[in-house]
Amino acid sequence: MRNVICACCVKCGREYEAKPDLTNCECGGILDIVYDYDYIKTVFHKEDLSKRPYDMWRYRELLPVEADTPAPPLRVGWSPLYEAERLAKQLGLKKLWIKDDGVNPTASLKDRASAMAVAKAREAGARVIACSSTGNAASSLAGNAAAAGLETYIFVPSRAPKGKVAQLMTFGATVISVQGSYEDTFELSKQAIERWGWYNRNAAINPYLSEGKKTVGLEIMEQLNWQVPDYIAISVGDGCTIAGLWKGLKDLYAIGFIDRLPKLISAQAAGCCPINRAVETGEPWQPMEENTLADSIAVGVPRNADKAIAAIRESGGLTVEVTDEEIMAAQKLLGRSCGVFGEPAGVTGTAGLKKLCQQGRIPADAAVVSVVTGNGLKDVANAIKACGEPISVPSDMDRLLAAFSEREIPLR
């Protein structure tokens, strides 16, 4: 990889050669892929993008793959960025865009990391990939690996919503549902991966995965024609996604594609917010219970807290915690105003943004991007809880009229 210098531990600074099967530093710290931006500047220009396919691999100069590594089969990335004028008005913002990453092949942002895992597993000559996941990393890995003809072993906590489990089973993964928390799930996967030597897709261990996730940031900037927004809001669980987003933005700044950096908005569930709490108190992060229906970000022991906390601080960002009620309200708000249906964790960034606007912590002339990280179809049970049931009648006009009038539905 001509564009990559090495992998460097974020904790102790030790450097490693960027082999395809990298895991953590010997000190336990997480590695970060270090690029040769001077070189990249000479070979990568904005104009090059006009002729490339619209997927995450259009930014190949900024991705840690060999020149001849094929892009995995599923078309990941280039999700739509919608300008949300009515929602901006409601929230009192000058400009607002919604990035809908729920239209990825397996319906979440995690496809970006899993596609990278498949590419690197192939470089490593692996036939089997494994991970633990609250659900989306799992289903995205299972789908992307199936398309590439690779086998998967996947560990999910037993609370994972049915939609995600159904995806896994359909994609032919061997699925281990762990009776316990995400932390329990992670631990068992770690032992199994060590024992059988599977390729490791745990995003907080394999440093390449954040590099896949960062493409969401690259896309946002290209879709905004390199005009930098003031804030980007995103939900935070184990910290890999916000760290990846930040890495992408910094990459673009380093090669001169953008001239400043936005501030990050780190939105966590009030019932599980160890990363935000660390940022707010300035203390090291402490484990928390996983008390939220936003299952994808219910991570009490965030495995990538170091990179995430550094990203939020470096960006001069904001933290915000939202209740489950606020999350479900944001789900409806996005559906009604934008036609975007996000899962609970997927809309937590927007819930946080709304709260910050209400608290007056975002200036009214701000331009903001809010990332929806997963599709609401992943967790239908909670959506129905939030929205209620439809009007139920037989096929009879009088009964329909009665039902409308009972519910005081205005008709015109």
Place this chain on the structure above:
Amino acid sequence: MRNVICACCVKCGREYEAKPDLTNCECGGILDIVYDYDYIKTVFHKEDLSKRPYDMWRYRELLPVEADTPAPPLRVGWSPLYEAERLAKQLGLKKLWIKDDGVNPTASLKDRASAMAVAKAREAGARVIACSSTGNAASSLAGNAAAAGLETYIFVPSRAPKGKVAQLMTFGATVISVQGSYEDTFELSKQAIERWGWYNRNAAINPYLSEGKKTVGLEIMEQLNWQVPDYIAISVGDGCTIAGLWKGLKDLYAIGFIDRLPKLISAQAAGCCPINRAVETGEPWQPMEENTLADSIAVGVPRNADKAIAAIRESGGLTVEVTDEEIMAAQKLLGRSCGVFGEPAGVTGTAGLKKLCQQGRIPADAAVVSVVTGNGLKDVANAIKACGEPISVPSDMDRLLAAFSEREIPLR
């Protein structure tokens, strides 16, 4: 609309001016939009496409909208077309592509029709759109209308899967769940639409909707670089989708973008196949019961049988009926071999294709496209029934080993 001549009844031939609120002919027949291909040939060339956004509106010269009608907000279309080498081999086909329309904004092909409905409703100055639907047309209308700031009244049969209902409610539609068949649902919606004068999105009544659906055919051909496959397989319910697909292919043939036409494969559920039965017997179609778990195509009284039957016959196409078991097997097959998770109706085209291959009704040197019309996340309950439950263990390596050995899972 300079590109449109008129709307013409497929039954009696009567012509109508192409106003935005067209419904059926006075004789009850369905209208078809008639284009001025000579004119279109002078203004539309393949090369024009290279600079256009990748969504269904890139084919505007072939779409029945005014030049200044804005494209609705959600990004519909340009779904991926995957070459499925391993699946082709399994089925004994030379070439096979899977068109995954489940990655549309509300996760089904119906977004193409609903986006068209929103565009035409705006032209008509309507503020409210209504439809009856087995679920996907409903959720796509609700989403596309919400994004455009329009209200929706939506009628679904009470059997509609939870995923689709959750979408509707989140998008803020007024949802009427009708206790009865799809036919009962359709009837009540018809009365209500007449009573309140809502813009009608029923695809078998509003002739513009097939014109939205046809973009799936336009895309397939462009994605294949205008090289025509031998067959295109698709599931068939009320007949609008296959009719739309055929219309798109004929459009391209008429303007010289393709030099021949493929044969259609009309796949229906064995428990509900009135259209196929009519094609096979040469008799007029007869209503059937709705005995299939593939809810989107469980249409006992197909409202667009005329156009669908004509399309299948004109193309020299094949019909095939599949059991629910064959549908669920196809769901797993697509998941495992392609990483594509389709809903039961969505994979029925592939189930039919597999059956035809087994029956020796498709030549081994054939090139085939199979369209997956909706995302498996829409109907998780049936997917779980098909695929079974995961291995469930506590976070304990010994228990994991025991579970693996009990299930005879090979480990390497």
